[in-house]
Amino acid sequence: MSDGKVLVDQRDGYVVITLNRPDKLNAFTPSQSTSLMEALDEADDDPDCRAVVLTGAGRGFCAGQDLGEREPGGEAIDLGNTIETFYNPLIRRIRSLQLPVICAVNGVAAGAGANVALACDIVLAARSARFIQAFAKIGLVPDSGGTWTVTHLIGEARAKAIMLTGAPVDAETAEQWGMIWKAVDDDGLMSEAHEMASKFAKAATVGLGLTKTLIQAAGANDLDKQLDMERDAQRDAGYTPDYAEGVSAFLEKRPPAFTGRR
Numbered sequence: 001m002s003d004g005k006v007l008v009d010q011r012d013g014y015v016v017i018t019l020n021r022p023d024k025l026n027a028f029t030p031s032q033s034t035s036l037m038e039a040l041d042e043a044d045d046d047p048d049c050r051a052v053v054l055t056g057a058g059r060g061f062c063a064g065q066d067l068g069e070r071e072p073g074g075e076a077i078d079l080g081n082t083i084e085t086f087y088n089p090l091i092r093r094i095r096s097l098q099l100p101v102i103c104a105v106n107g108v109a110a111g112a113g114a115n116v117a118l119a120c121d122i123v124l125a126a127r128s129a130r131f132i133q134a135f136a137k138i139g140l141v142p143d144s145g146g147t148w149t150v151t152h153l154i155g156e157a158r159a160k161a162i163m164l165t166g167a168p169v170d171a172e173t174a175e176q177w178g179m180i181w182k183a184v185d186d187d188g189l190m191s192e193a194h195e196m197a198s199k200f201a202k203a204a205t206v207g208l209g210l211t212k213t214l215i216q217a218a219g220a221n222d223l224d225k226q227l228d229m230e231r232d233a234q235r236d237a238g239y240t241p242d243y244a245e246g247v248s249a250f251l252e253k254r255p256p257a258f259t260g261r262r
């Protein structure tokens with residue numbers, strides 16, 4: 001697949017995908033974006049892959065769209081096309097993957113880079129990392145689902161403040177606000193991400209995928225609709241071999257050996 005701008009490291013039961021243009025803080029170019037989508041598609045197609053870790057090489061996670069691609073004084077291009085071609089499918093892909101997607105934010109996450117990180121299921125951030133809704137500073141609007149995701153996570157008051165000003169949010173503040181799961185020491189970030197992914201690699205994957213779908217649907221549903229969805233998902237989970245195994249393991253007082261399969 002690759003020109004090396006996205007690294008894919010297959011581990012035992014999970015994959016680590018690393019954005020790899022460290023000299024440009026891993027800002028997205030079209031070819032890098034395509035490689036990222038391919039890596040996620042492969043994770044989705046691989047029955048042995050039961051979790052994804054997304055991170056960045058070097059001192060940044062991702063500085064958003066590569067602004068070097070837009071020539072100063074050059075003719076305006078249709079940014080809606082860029083969004084439609086890459087960013088929207090990427091966010092939909094992360095959200096629809098029936099696997100936990102952990103983002104290990106190793107450094108600055110700006111623009112679309114911030115919102116791709118925040119679209120992931122569990123966000124760990126190095127204490128030195130910052131989230132910057134940089135769009136206002138270049139005359140754009142937040143994209144990659146940011147106006148939806150961030151508003152759901154931290155509420156309108158904080159979302160408006162950080163999006164209208166572009167003020168950076170450090171990892172500890174992000175944790176306090178509930179924008180991410182956890183701020184961790186820089187040198188412990190990747191070990192924590194690996195530890196979490198290794199646990200997911202042995203988990204009841206179908207149930208986790210259904211749980212992710214339910215939580216994502218909750219915001220748009222009333223309680224009645226959500227109760228119906230939970231019923232249907234529980235029916236589905238209840239027919240998996242992992243449910244039978246989970247109950248047997250509990251009764252036999254031993255750890256479960258989940259397959260993650262249907």
Ligand code: LHQ
Nearest residue numbers: 023024025027063064065066067068079082110111112134
């Ligand atoms: C970069 C970038 C970058 C290229 C740092 N591009 N080189 C969607 C649809 C279509 C089009 C438009 O956009 C979008 C969505 C978006 O993502 S829009 C938002 C785009 N991102 C930004 O506006 C962030 C721009 N970057 C920054 O503000 C700073 O670089 C941050 C605050 C992220 C980091 O600052 P520093 O730690 O001081 O690093 P730096 O600025 O020195 O950057 C290091 C290098 O990376 C530098 O290259 P150089 O060759 O001079 O060493 C930067 O030019 C390059 N770089 N971001 N987005």
